Amino acid sequence: NAGVTQTPKFQVLKTGQSMTLQCAQDMNHNSMYWYRQDPGMGLRLIYYSASEGTTDKGEVPNGYNVSRLNKREFSLRLESAAPSQTSVYFCASSTPGLQYFGPGTRLTVT
């Protein structure tokens, strides 16, 4: 039982490049989330998916897109990376009342 897994662990992009961050959970949870963590800012919600087939914007969705591929997988795409998107990205999944986090992806955009 791996919980929430994320790939890659680290990534360096040049401004304007695109990439997709992958997230998978094996806990059969309906809801999944993408957050970014910046120094002094705590965690901010980018997008969430309440259930398979649905996605909604969170607090900071600009510059990102998501896909809920199936119940297990929820991906985050940066179409044209910007230095302001340098951050640590966390995926999470939840059962009612309890949210579990992946180990994170450290992304640097130069």
Added chain:
Amino acid sequence: GEDVEQSLFLSVREGDSSVINCTYTDSSSTYLYWYKQEPGAGLQLLTYIFSNMDMKQDQRLTVLLNKKDKHLSLRIADTQTGDSAIYFCADNLNYGGSQGNLIFGKGTKLSVKP
């Protein structure tokens, strides 16, 4: 919008108790949480409390909730160097049909001196 606030730093000596405080604005909270983040790692759910409880104890951890003042605290008894980490308070907002969107405080960095 709703907000969660906590102090940014706390320093204690090994063996002392640590108390990390948090205030929140959401009047309809159902669950409140404490997460721990060690350097370079993800967030680990430490403990949580349901909004109709005043206190929850789990080994060295005690959570106190004052719903009237919207104040949550986490007490760590006999603090060890391994407790050094960032501690996040979080509130369950319950919107958008999800099973719990969370709003986080900015985190309290606990430093434990030997």
